[in-house]
Amino acid sequence: MTIAKDLSLEExxxxxxxxxxxxxxxxxxxxxxxxxxxxxxxxxxxxxxxxAKTKADVIVFCGVHFMAETAAILxxxxxxxxxxxxxxxPMANMINAEQLRQKKKELPNASVVCYINSTxxxxxxxxICCTSANAVKVVESVANDEILFIPDQYLGHYxxxxxxxxxxxxxxxxxxxxxxxxxxxxxxxxxxxxxxVVVHPECxxxxxxxxxxxxxxxxxxxxxxxxxxxxxxxxxxxxxxHRLKKENPDKKFIPVSEQAVCPNMKxxxxxxxxxxxxxxxxxxxxxxxxxxxxxxxxxxxxxxx
Ligand code: 13P
Ligand code: SF4
Numbered sequence: 001m002t003i004a005k006d007l008s009l010e011e012x013x014x015x016x017x018x019x020x021x022x023x024x025x026x027x028x029x030x031x032x033x034x035x036x037x038x039x040x041x042x043x044x045x046x047x048x049x050x051x052a053k054t055k056a057d058v059i060v061f062c063g064v065h066f067m068a069e070t071a072a073i074l075x076x077x078x079x080x081x082x083x084x085x086x087x088x089x090p091m092a093n094m095i096n097a098e099q100l101r102q103k104k105k106e107l108p109n110a111s112v113v114c115y116i117n118s119t120x121x122x123x124x125x126x127x128i129c130c131t132s133a134n135a136v137k138v139v140e141s142v143a144n145d146e147i148l149f150i151p152d153q154y155l156g157h158y159x160x161x162x163x164x165x166x167x168x169x170x171x172x173x174x175x176x177x178x179x180x181x182x183x184x185x186x187x188x189x190x191x192x193x194x195x196x197v198v199v200h201p202e203c204x205x206x207x208x209x210x211x212x213x214x215x216x217x218x219x220x221x222x223x224x225x226x227x228x229x230x231x232x233x234x235x236x237x238x239x240x241x242h243r244l245k246k247e248n249p250d251k252k253f254i255p256v257s258e259q260a261v262c263p264n265m266k267x268x269x270x271x272x273x274x275x276x277x278x279x280x281x282x283x284x285x286x287x288x289x290x291x292x293x294x295x296x297x298x299x300x301x302x303x304x305x
Contacts, residue, residue, distance in 0.1 A: 009270045010037055016277045022058035022081075024273070025050060027067060028217040029239035029265040034062050034273065041243065043218035044070075044116045045131040045305065051075055052302065060276060061284070062268045064089045068284040069120050073294045083272035085282035087264045089117050091202075094172035095151040097121040103148060107168055111144040114297065115152050117174075120286045122150070124293035129301045132201050133216035136162045141304050158201040158208055176262040177202040180235045184256050185210045188233045192254060198223055199235030199256075207235055207256075224248050237262045 007015065014037070017024060025047050026038035035041055040050045044067060051059060051071035058079045061068035066089050068082040100122055104112065114126035115135070123129055130138035132155060139147055139159050147165050149156035151172030160167045180203050189197065189210075198220050199211040208214055213223050217240055224232055224244050231252040234241065237260050244253045276282070286294065 009274060013037055013270065013274050013277065016274070017060070020058045020277055020280075021056050022060055022277060023054050023056040024060045024062065025071070027063035027265065028221065028243055029237040029262055030062050030268055031239065031266060032242035033270050034268055035239075035242055035246075037270070037273070038062070043131065043133055043216045045133040045216065046218050047071070048074065048116070048131070048298065049302065054078075058277075058280075060273060062273065063087070064092075064262075064264050065284065066092045066117055066119065069286060070116060070298060072284045072286050073120060073123070073291050073298055076288075076291060079280060080284045081276045081280065082282055082284050083269075083276040084267040085284075087267040089174075089264060091115075091151055091172050091174045092117045092119055092122075095122055095170055097125050100125045100150065103150075103170070107146070107148050109144075110146040110148040110168060111142050112148045112150065113139055113142065114150050115155055116298075116301075118151060120290050120294045123297045124290045126150070126297050127300075129297045131216060131301075133218055134301065134305045135159050135201065138301055138304065139163055139165060139167075152202060154204055154208075155201045157205050158214065174202040174262075176237055176260055177235075178204065179259045180204070180207055180256045182206040182210055185233060185235065188254055188256065192231050192233060192252075195231035195233045195252070195254060196223075196229050197233045197235065200237075203235055211235065220244075221247070224251065224253070236260065237265065239265060 023039045026041045052074045060081045064087045072080040112126040116131045148168045150170040153169040156169040196212045198213045233254050235256045238255045
């Protein structure tokens with residue numbers, strides 16, 4: 001396929017996207033330049049819902065591996081491209097299927113709720129999936145009163161403060177959100193006394209304890225649109241600041257930590273998006289046996305939200 005070289009990078013991507021009948025799905029933590037070419041931008045829940053209903057032939061997933069894998073689970077007849085195959089999520093890799101099978105033997109009466117930040121084979125071993133946007137609702141929807149929540153201990157801890165269910169955790173965590181510290185929020189609250197503190201539920205419990213609002217990245221975007229919010233101290237990955245400022249140019253957004261950068265999210269660039277559409281690679285696939293079991297876990301979540 002030949003694309004005129006005098007076009008800008010963005011124009012070449014858009015032209016090739018049309019020729020391939022592709023859709024570009026972008027997570028809220030992506031580089032600003034990548035966010036700006038999105039057909040849909042959102043959180044893990046919104047991206048899965050969008051993947052499940054798209055009529056495109058190709059999905060270019062600008063996010064990390066588990067997100068592209070979830071799209072491949074939901075859309076087996078589409079080609080799912082992840083423009084850099086090194087873009088993984090360290091937390092998703094903190095538990096594998098064998099470790100989960102072992103834990104299930106130790107806790108035979110517990111139902112397994114897996115965070116969407118997990119591999120397809122771990123989803124296949126779980127009873128139901130959740131995202132940060134629906135985690136409490138999903139756990140509450142499970143008939144069983146005993147839950148094994150994997151892999152994020154901090155999200156698990158947050159859910160446990162909202163439910164009476166007996167919860168067991170796996171010691172996984174997000175290295176990026178672990179850099180967001182309560183002492184920084186306390187300092188920023190003194191500097192910006194009128195600002196609302198909004199944090200992601202992957203943050204440490206002592207950080208969550210200081211928040212006015214705890215929400216998924218999509219929830220943080222919605223919260224920022226509220227009339228009464230003029231200044232916001234933002235406790236999540238700093239890529240979200242681009243969209244917050246773009247949608248709310250007259251409001252002030254203060255990241256808790258400039259160190260809260262997910263290096264994996266930043267591996268996706270415009271050059272790689274173009275290359276990926278040109279080469280139709282790297283393709284993310286899931287073997288059928290695992291895919292069908294993982295799909296049941298994701299579908300269960302999508303029916304309750
Ligand atoms: P959201 O689903 O809230 O966008 O979070 C995904 C993620 O990886 C957070 O670190
Ligand atoms: Fe994974 Fe954390 Fe990056 Fe989200 S921010 S993709 S949880 S490492």
